[in-house]
Amino acid sequence: MISAVGLRKAFGDFEAVRGIDVEVRRGEAFGFLGPNGAGKSSTMRMIAAVSPVTSGSLRILGRDPAEDGPAIRARLGVCPQEDTLDTELTVRDNLVVYGRYFGIPRSEVARRADELLEFVQLAERGKAKVESLSGGMKRRLTIARSLINRPDLLLLDEPTTGLDPQARHVLWDRLFRLKQQGVTLVLTTHYMDEAEQLCDRLVVMDKGLIVAEGSPLELIRGHSTREVAELRFGVGEHEALAAKVEDLGERVEVLPDRLLVYSDDGEEVIARVHERGLSPVAVLVRRSTLEDVFLRLTGRTLVD
Amino acid sequence: MAPDLPATSARPSRWELAWRQSDYWLTVYRRTWRGSVITSFLTPLFYVLAMGVLLGGFIQVAPERLEGATSYLAFVAPGLVAAQSMQLVVGEVTYPVMGMVKWNRIAFGMTATPLGPADVVNAHLGFLVFRLATVSGVFLAVLAPFGVLTSPAGAVGAFLTQILVGLAFATPIYGLSAGLRNEAAFALVFRLGIIPMFLFSGAFFPVGNLSPALETLARLTPLWHGVDLTRMFTLGTLEAGPALVHLGYLLAMAGLGYLWVVRRLTRRLGD
Incomplete structure (x- = not known):
């Protein structure tokens, strides 16, 4: 066509x-x-x-x-x-x-x-x-x-x-x-x-x-993990804390308001974060989306 | 089901493509004609009564000082007819065209179909010819009882001249509107172009009354050519030489303006 x-x-x-x-x-x-x-x-x-x-x-x-x-x-x-x-x-x-x-x-x-x-x-x-x-x-x-x-x-x-x-x-x-x-x-x-x-x-x-x-599925499989653990800490702490969790997943992305830890088992990531004595304000485990693919490929989010 | 278009398919003619927009313009006209009755029919008639009959009643001069007209009414009537043609089209190709390319952007919708920019222009100009024909036709018919039309042939000539005057103004100003990003320029067109032309291009008085420099300037304006040609027809004072100059001038403006508007609109819609 x-x-x-x-x-x-x-x-x-x-x-x-x-x-x-x-x-x-x-x-x-x-x-x-x-x-x-x-x-x-x-x-x-x-x-x-x-x-x-x-x-x-x-x-x-x-x-x-x-x-x-x-x-x-x-x-x-x-x-x-x-x-x-x-x-x-x-x-x-x-x-x-x-x-x-x-x-x-x-x-x-x-x-x-x-x-x-x-x-x-x-x-x-x-x-x-x-x-x-x-x-x-x-x-x-x-x-x-x-x-x-x-x-x-x-x-x-x-x-x-x-x-x-x-x-x-x-x-x-x-x-x-x-x-x-x-x-x-x-x-x-x-x-x-x-x-x-x-x-x-x-x-x-x-x-x-x-x-x-x-x-969509191929892109997610090819460029991201199955799950993502989202960790929200206090304002301004994300950059510094990224180093402490980067070995927990395949990859970590630092956003202004949260850390994204890419792993096939998000719950496991959360558990180990707590084991290390870190206490995020909020946590969320979700499946990877095209948003993550885009972030991976360009280093930026889709919607500003 | 073949995915591709057939190798040969008959292209619709330009006429066919313009005609496909007739329903659109008819719908627009059905919605707007009531309002246009006042501006297109009553306002000119008021001018004829106020300027021609009432003001004209105070003006008693020999025909040779009025370019051969036997009364001021007979002099001013063709001027008003031509000026009306100018104002009619200018109103149609300024803000409405801006609307089509900037505000509701319907021109972009139209050219997402088999229609191209030239087809949009053609149909719009076709609609203007219809408007010019109805408005100036009625205007001339209303003038007939005042005895200002010397012959039926002259009346027909004056009528056809209005189509030409209208197109001579329509195409260049359409071209301007088609490319404009900001409508503020229209204020200049009206204040420095249309209104001075309306007042000083021989519609209300013979341009020989102006200083030589201003007279030359007036004779260069398209409205003067339109007024003078219309007047020759209504007064029955047609002279081949000057008439051909008027005709050539107005045709050239309409033609060059057409090429310009198609180019400008194509660029605006194709970005």
Whole structure:
């Protein structure tokens, strides 16, 4: 569906994407995980065939976006990071006029609009103006809009950023259903739980480069331990105490507010910490996540 | 199911791509036409009554001092028609275009579809032609009973001139708006461009009354070319040479402006 080799994007002197190779297959849910400014959105806009490639090769649905932009865009669904809805039109009109841009006949687009409003649970709001919708509803409407042309490939740029937890779960549920229907999903996110929930395969991006690639499980297995013991001491003590626990796990990370000890048995780590006479204010044992993978690979956390 | 697009697929024509946006513009128009009735139809009519009929009642000068018009009303009416065309499009391609690229960013949504920046511009200009045609058509029809249109052919000529005047202003200012990061520049466009042009480019008085330097300046403005061409048609004083100069000037502005706006919008949306 997507094949990129040595893909780069520069804005003047600044290189947002510094040569990445990506291969996305039909029917999979593929993610770009990385912090803000990693080059995810720039990559997405190139894949959406709206932002010209600076160098490298990019094929989308087997075509070159520089040559066949309109034909490619006709088969894509795009849910941009910022909503581009017409806030003064009604919810339903937003779908109908958008469908017409694809050349879908009026009667067909009207049918699909009603179907999609049902799908994103906005059927009762069809006649409301968009400006009256909540953030989560607007996102769902944007997703409905991106499906109006029954795309082969759905691109979602930070689909749940800025939404409350409940709205995120509603959205994830809808995306999960699309995935089950066989729609190929490509999404960017800086939320590791979102990447774990939705993606079959993902790449971790940092500073315009891909630093790791695989399924969430592969990435966690390959770059982290099974468990993590989190130790919270008094403010300012973490740096100094790291040396006293570093032999307890495979690796120790010092964060401003806690120490992370990577080990396959977190409970064992906690027990030995206490044996050594150390008394953390709070302890927590958890499984490794993509957040830990990212920390391992870049030395930084995903969400600042 | 083949993963790739077919090797050949017919590309929709530019016309087809612009036409696909007709439902959008129709929806916008259905929502806004009531408000536009006042600014587009009533305000110009008030000008005609106040400036042309009432103020004009105090002005008794020989036709040769009014570029051949037999009354001040006949002189000022075509000026008001052309100035109205300018103001109509300037209103449509300043803040609304800024909205499309900066505030609600719908232009980004539009170009995520098979539409490209040029298609967005084409449809928007098509909508402006529709607005110019309805507004100036009604305006000229209202003027007819005042006896300021000397011939039906002249009225048609004046009508067509309005489309051209509108596009000559629309494309360069659209181009400006498409690339602007901050709307503060619009205040300058209005205060230093549109309002002085409205007052001093021959709509209300013959530019020969200005000092030679200011007269030359006035004759360089697009509005003067539009006013003079419209006036030639309504007064029936058409002269081939000057008319062709006006036509060439306005066509060049509309055409060069078009190339500029497509370039600027492509860059804005493609970043």
